[in-house]
Amino acid sequence: MIKEKRASDVEKILAKYPSKRSAVMPLLYLAQEEYGYCNDAAIREVAELTALDPTEVKSVVGFYTMFFEEKTGTYVVEVCDDLPCALRGADAFVRHCEHKLGVRAGETTPDGKFTLRTVMCIAACDRAPVAQVNREYHYSLTPESFDKLVDDLK
Numbered sequence: 138m139i140k141e142k143r144a145s146d147v148e149k150i151l152a153k154y155p156s157k158r159s160a161v162m163p164l165l166y167l168a169q170e171e172y173g174y175c176n177d178a179a180i181r182e183v184a185e186l187t188a189l190d191p192t193e194v195k196s197v198v199g200f201y202t203m204f205f206e207e208k209t210g211t212y213v214v215e216v217c218d219d220l221p222c223a224l225r226g227a228d229a230f231v232r233h234c235e236h237k238l239g240v241r242a243g244e245t246t247p248d249g250k251f252t253l254r255t256v257m258c259i260a261a262c263d264r265a266p267v268a269q270v271n272r273e274y275h276y277s278l279t280p281e282s283f284d285k286l287v288d289d290l291k
């Protein structure tokens with residue numbers, strides 16, 4: 138439980154906000170960091186910490202794509218395929234990513250290292266193709282630079 142395992146982080150987060158409910162997103166990040174995804178136990182725990190109903194917390198998890206409802210790989214590779222990126226070759230780039238990782242978008246590699254996802258605009262349209270790997274941006278990717286990135290992470 139994060140309130141035991143990450144007690145000081147929980148306290149720091151709660152102290153930053155005038156009301157507990159405002160801490161829901163940072164606490165979900167913390168829970169996701171701890172459990173790998175926002176499972177039902179994490180949702181109940183964050184609900185208890187924020188005095189929210191678990192349904193309200195679950196709706197936050199469901200709304201924001203950066204919260205994962207299922208177990209993911211160690212590295213979550215999120216490639217934007219929204220329209221501006223598509224105009225700069227994102228669709229072909231996603232196919233390359235699928236080929237390199239050996240999975241389709243939405244899947245996790247059998248070794249549990251990589252989850253590949255496609256996402257809507259991540260506000261880097263001018264530097265497409267763009268991907269976020271565990272929230273770190275990688276801009277102006279090419280098939281070669283993506284392969285190197287994956288090989289380095291392995």
Ligand code: FES
Pocket residue numbers: 217218219220221222223257258259260261262263265267
């Ligand atoms: S459309 Fe891809 S980053 Fe904006």
